Amino acid sequence: MQNIVKKQKSRTRKGQKQRNFQKKTNCDSVNFKSNQAACEYEQTATKKVKNEKSISPIITEETPNSQQRIEQQQKLEDLISDEFGKELSSFTFNNSLENNQEEEQETLNEFMREQVKFEEIYSYQKNYLKNQNEIQSHMVAILFDWLVEVAHSFHFKRETFYLSRNYVERFLLRQPNVLIAKFQLLGVAAIFIAHKCEEIYPKTLKDFHRLIQDQYTIQDIEEMEVAILKCLDFRMNPNTPIFWLNYYTKLWDEFIIDKELNVQLKERTNESYYRYRELVQLFDICLIDYRFKKDEKITALSLIYLVIAKSLLIFEDYKKIANQQQEIKCFIDSDHEYNKIFKQFIEQSDFYLYFDKKIEFKDLKDVICETTKYFILRFDNTLPRVLLNNQEFIDELQHEELLSFQTYNRNTIETINFLLKQQQQ
Incomplete structure (x- = not known):
C-alpha cells in the first residue's frame, strides 16, 4: 500500500515537472516571438521614415547598414521619377483642355465604330418568318x-x-x-x-x-x-436597338445644350421624362411590328427627329401627318431652322450605319415618313410599377437608371391591328 502511494507521488512530481517545463518553453517561445516582432517593427519603422530629412539615430543603430539602403532607395526613386516625368512630358499635361476633349471624343467615336463593326457577328435578316409555316x-x-x-x-x-x-x-x-x-x-x-x-x-x-x-x-x-x-452558338450579347437609342439621345442632349433650341430628352424634368417615354414607346411599337423592316439605328434617329419636332409644335396634327405624309415630306426638304440644326447634329456626331458608311440626314427621310404612322398610338405615361408610391427609391436612383425600366403600353397591339386593317383596305 505504501509503495503504491509513493509511486503516485512520484508520478505527480514528474507530471508537475513536465508541465513546468512546457510553461517555460511556451514563455521562451512567446518571448522569442515578441522579440522577433519588435525587431521586425524596428526595421519597418526604419523603412517608413526613409524619405524623412532626419532619421532617428537610435533606429539607425539598431538596423545595421540602414542609412546606405535608404540612400540607394532614394536614388532609385529619383531615377524612376525622372523617367516617368520624361514619359509624361509628351502626354496630356502639356496639352490644352480643348485638345484633351477632342482626343476623348475621337476615342469615343472610334469605340462606337468598333461597336458598329461588332454588329457583323450578330447581324441577321429581318424576314425571319420565311421559314415558318405556322407562325404569322x-x-x-x-x-x-x-x-x-x-x-x-x-x-x-x-x-x-x-x-x-x-x-x-x-x-x-x-x-x-x-x-x-x-x-x-x-x-x-x-x-x-x-x-x-x-x-x-x-x-x-x-x-x-x-x-x-x-x-x-x-x-x-x-x-x-x-x-x-x-x-445561336452561345452568342448572347449583341448591341440591342435600345443601346443605340440611348446613345443617340445622350449625344443629342450634349449637342443641343448650348443652342437656343434647347429641348432635351434625358434632363431630370417632367417634360424631358414624358418626352423620353413617348420616344421609347414609339420605338417599341416600331420594332414589335413585324412589317416594319427599317434599320434600327436610322429608326432611332428618325424618332428623335419627330419627337423633338412635336415638342417644338412644328406640326399641329400628327394624326393627319400619319394618314397623309405629304406635309412631312415637304417639311424635310425645306430650309427650316430645325432641319439645319438636326443636319448639324448628324454631321458632328459621326454616326455610322455600317463600319464604312456614315449616316447622313437624307437617309432619314423615308424612315421618318414611315414612322409617322405610329404616332396614332395613345401614350401611357404612368410610372413603371417598381416606382409607384416609392418616392424614396426614385430619389436614390440615378436618372439614367430611372429611365431604364421597361414600361408597358396596353394600346400597342390595338394600334398595330388598326394599321394592319388600314393596309388591307
Missing part, C-alpha cells in the same frame, strides 16, 4: 407585346426585353417550322436567358414557370433554353 406576323407582335408586359411586371430593364426579342428572331431565322404550340415557350425561355445576362437580381425558374404553368413544365423551359443557346 400578328403572332410575333402578340408574343413581343406579352414579353414587354412580363418585363414590366418583373421590373426588368428595357435591355432585357430587347435581348429576348433578338434571341427569338434569330432562333426563328435559323430554326425552320417552329410549332405554334412551342411559340410562347420560346418567348419565355428567351427572356429567361436575357434576364440572366442583364439583371442584377435574377428571378427563379419557378417565377417564369408560373407565367405558363398550365401549358408547359419547368423541364420544357430548360430544354428550350438549351435549344436556343445551341442554335
Whole structure:
C-alpha cells in the first residue's frame, strides 16, 4: 500500500515537472516571438521614415547598414521619377483642355465604330418568318407585346426585353417550322436567358414557370433554353436597338445644350421624362411590328427627329401627318431652322450605319415618313410599377437608371391591328 502511494507521488512530481517545463518553453517561445516582432517593427519603422530629412539615430543603430539602403532607395526613386516625368512630358499635361476633349471624343467615336463593326457577328435578316409555316406576323407582335408586359411586371430593364426579342428572331431565322404550340415557350425561355445576362437580381425558374404553368413544365423551359443557346452558338450579347437609342439621345442632349433650341430628352424634368417615354414607346411599337423592316439605328434617329419636332409644335396634327405624309415630306426638304440644326447634329456626331458608311440626314427621310404612322398610338405615361408610391427609391436612383425600366403600353397591339386593317383596305 505504501509503495503504491509513493509511486503516485512520484508520478505527480514528474507530471508537475513536465508541465513546468512546457510553461517555460511556451514563455521562451512567446518571448522569442515578441522579440522577433519588435525587431521586425524596428526595421519597418526604419523603412517608413526613409524619405524623412532626419532619421532617428537610435533606429539607425539598431538596423545595421540602414542609412546606405535608404540612400540607394532614394536614388532609385529619383531615377524612376525622372523617367516617368520624361514619359509624361509628351502626354496630356502639356496639352490644352480643348485638345484633351477632342482626343476623348475621337476615342469615343472610334469605340462606337468598333461597336458598329461588332454588329457583323450578330447581324441577321429581318424576314425571319420565311421559314415558318405556322407562325404569322400578328403572332410575333402578340408574343413581343406579352414579353414587354412580363418585363414590366418583373421590373426588368428595357435591355432585357430587347435581348429576348433578338434571341427569338434569330432562333426563328435559323430554326425552320417552329410549332405554334412551342411559340410562347420560346418567348419565355428567351427572356429567361436575357434576364440572366442583364439583371442584377435574377428571378427563379419557378417565377417564369408560373407565367405558363398550365401549358408547359419547368423541364420544357430548360430544354428550350438549351435549344436556343445551341442554335445561336452561345452568342448572347449583341448591341440591342435600345443601346443605340440611348446613345443617340445622350449625344443629342450634349449637342443641343448650348443652342437656343434647347429641348432635351434625358434632363431630370417632367417634360424631358414624358418626352423620353413617348420616344421609347414609339420605338417599341416600331420594332414589335413585324412589317416594319427599317434599320434600327436610322429608326432611332428618325424618332428623335419627330419627337423633338412635336415638342417644338412644328406640326399641329400628327394624326393627319400619319394618314397623309405629304406635309412631312415637304417639311424635310425645306430650309427650316430645325432641319439645319438636326443636319448639324448628324454631321458632328459621326454616326455610322455600317463600319464604312456614315449616316447622313437624307437617309432619314423615308424612315421618318414611315414612322409617322405610329404616332396614332395613345401614350401611357404612368410610372413603371417598381416606382409607384416609392418616392424614396426614385430619389436614390440615378436618372439614367430611372429611365431604364421597361414600361408597358396596353394600346400597342390595338394600334398595330388598326394599321394592319388600314393596309388591307
